[in-house]
Amino acid sequence: MxxxxxxxxxxxxxxxxxxxxxxxxxxxxxxxxxxxxxxxxxxxxxxxxxxxxxxxxxxxxxxxxxxxxxxxxxxxxxxxxxxxRLVEPMTPKVASFHDAFTKSVSHFGRLSELEFMGLYEMKNAASELKQGRWKAILDEIMDQAKLGLSMIKKRRMHFSIEKIKGLSEVKGLYRKSKDQGL
Ligand code: SF4
Ligand code: SF4
Incomplete structure (x- = not known):
């Protein structure tokens, strides 16, 4: 509570x-x-x-x-x-997505699609690797590559990294939430 x-x-x-x-x-x-x-x-x-x-x-x-x-x-x-508590997530992909999203936002104050996709793929592959699911890793990479290409075609993938103006405030909020165990 x-x-x-x-x-x-x-x-x-x-x-x-x-x-x-x-x-x-x-x-x-x-x-x-x-x-x-x-x-x-x-x-x-x-x-x-x-x-x-x-x-x-x-x-x-x-x-x-x-x-x-x-x-x-x-x-x-x-x-x-x-x-x-090191409880295994019931949907590891959601956990990987969550981790990659918050990490990227903590770096730039907003999401960098490029960094996010790289982090997500690494985390997801590590989690699949633990279970020896090589095919799942390849399938995921193929799916994400297709998604990436379609995003590029629609100009929804940004390669430049933009930082927000109040980045130090956002970093401060992340630090504070960590100190409070949130
Ligand atoms: S949390 Fe759900 S069940 Fe509980 S009071 Fe609110 S609406 Fe009702
Ligand atoms: S999915 Fe929406 S409605 Fe359902 S628990 Fe989450 S916030 Fe509430």
Missing amino acids: ERSGQNLLACYQCRRCAAGCPVGDMTAVTPDRLIRMVLLGEKDDALGNLLVWKCVACYTCGTRCPNSIQTSRITETLKQMAKE
């Missing part, structure tokens, strides 16, 4: 969040159930369920919640807690 900044005790299980969650059907866990797991102290289930990894942070649940509980902040916190 402290780390996510959400008052889970305010949840009275009305399930308005569940009705609007776009990934609820495929995760088998909806925001209301995740909150209940946390409140009941079911640590393993709370850290190891698909909603934590497949939440797309659309904020639909929080908008619908009469108590303004933002489940995306809870899933984000649980992702970090799972990482700290």
Whole structure:
């Protein structure tokens, strides 16, 4: 509760969040159930369920919640807690994407597509390598190469690296969140 900044005790299980969650059907866990797991102290289930990894942070649940509980902040916190406890991510690709995205933004204050794709591919390959899945690595590289080419054609891939003006402030925020264990 402290780390996510959400008052889970305010949840009275009305399930308005569940009705609007776009990934609820495929995760088998909806925001209301995740909150209940946390409140009941079911640590393993709370850290190891698909909603934590497949939440797309659309904020639909929080908008619908009469108590303004933002489940995306809870899933984000649980992702970090799972990482700290060395719990294997249920969807390693999402974990690699997440790591690469935050690292790139911490360097430049905004996403560098080029750096992000390089970091993501390295992290993803390392994770597949652990399981000896060579074919998956090759398939992923081919898919990403196709995606990269199509982005270049549509001028959506930027090769120059742009830093934002307030980069030192962004770096400061990252440092502060690390110091606070966030
Ligand atoms: S909408 Fe809010 S109060 Fe209702 S179940 Fe979901 S989180 Fe709990
Ligand atoms: S923010 Fe996450 S949990 Fe909430 S509705 Fe969107 S996908 Fe579901």
